[in-house]
Amino acid sequence: MPTIEDTAVATDFPGFTTIRTIRTLFYNGDSPEVPYFLRDAFLLPQRFDKSETFLIRLGAEQQARIMSELPKNLEGLHLHVKRYNDKNDETFYKELKIFIEEEKIRRKLILKRPGELFLFYKDKYIVVTEELSRIPLSASEFIGIPSLLRQFNEDQIETVVQLPKELVILAKYVNVGVGTVEKLFEQLKEKKNTEKG
Structure with a gap:
């Protein structure tokens, strides 16, 4: 990564x-x-x-x-x-x-890299592919962050492509700290690394 x-x-x-x-x-x-x-x-x-x-x-x-x-x-x-x-x-x-x-x-x-979509977390980044962008932000896809996922649902943020470029701002949600945001980033990274092709 x-x-x-x-x-x-x-x-x-x-x-x-x-x-x-x-x-x-x-x-x-x-x-x-x-x-x-x-x-x-x-x-x-x-x-x-x-x-x-x-x-x-x-x-x-x-x-x-x-x-x-x-x-x-x-x-x-x-x-x-x-x-x-x-x-x-x-x-x-x-x-x-x-x-x-x-x-x-x-x-x-x-x-x-014009035209590419990035997600940044501190000094790391992920390039968001089409496959990654379509992944739903749900408990079946992401574990250990139920409060964040529930609040995404309330704000109608449903897929990875809807996440903000700067992930640290997700810590604005109630009962969500940088540890939770880091868990989301690490799971996104894992999904990106296991993409086909």
Whole structure:
């Protein structure tokens, strides 16, 4: 099963021109470069393990919802919300660097393989084939995740093709955590590996 890090691709892709840098004094002025295609990227809190609650609170204050809302210098970002400190700024900065690099790799993968449907989970992905896309999201196909399957049913999400590209957002469902989402991903991976042909 490929991970995003395993994907070797060329570097000449549209949208990769740097449009800004984000600075901080945490790492001696280290400044990750934000490419154009990420200018208005939504900073999905679930993509930031240690900063998820921090980002949710910032979003409630209309701060740090999308990349272009981030200040040029992240120090002091915590001042927009109560009960957070500069350690939260530092943790978010570390995770933001990882997010930017993962997004660059994902973008290259999608551009290199146009027309293919992907499901992403953290640093891994699955290419959704026609056979995989038709599998019903039911207890007969997926075990150990009954609450998630029931909620899919309530939302009329019936087959694999209807899943969101970013699987971590499924943790938004009631009583569904990252462990449940990981179980779904692992079962999808197994089904993909046992496809005919």
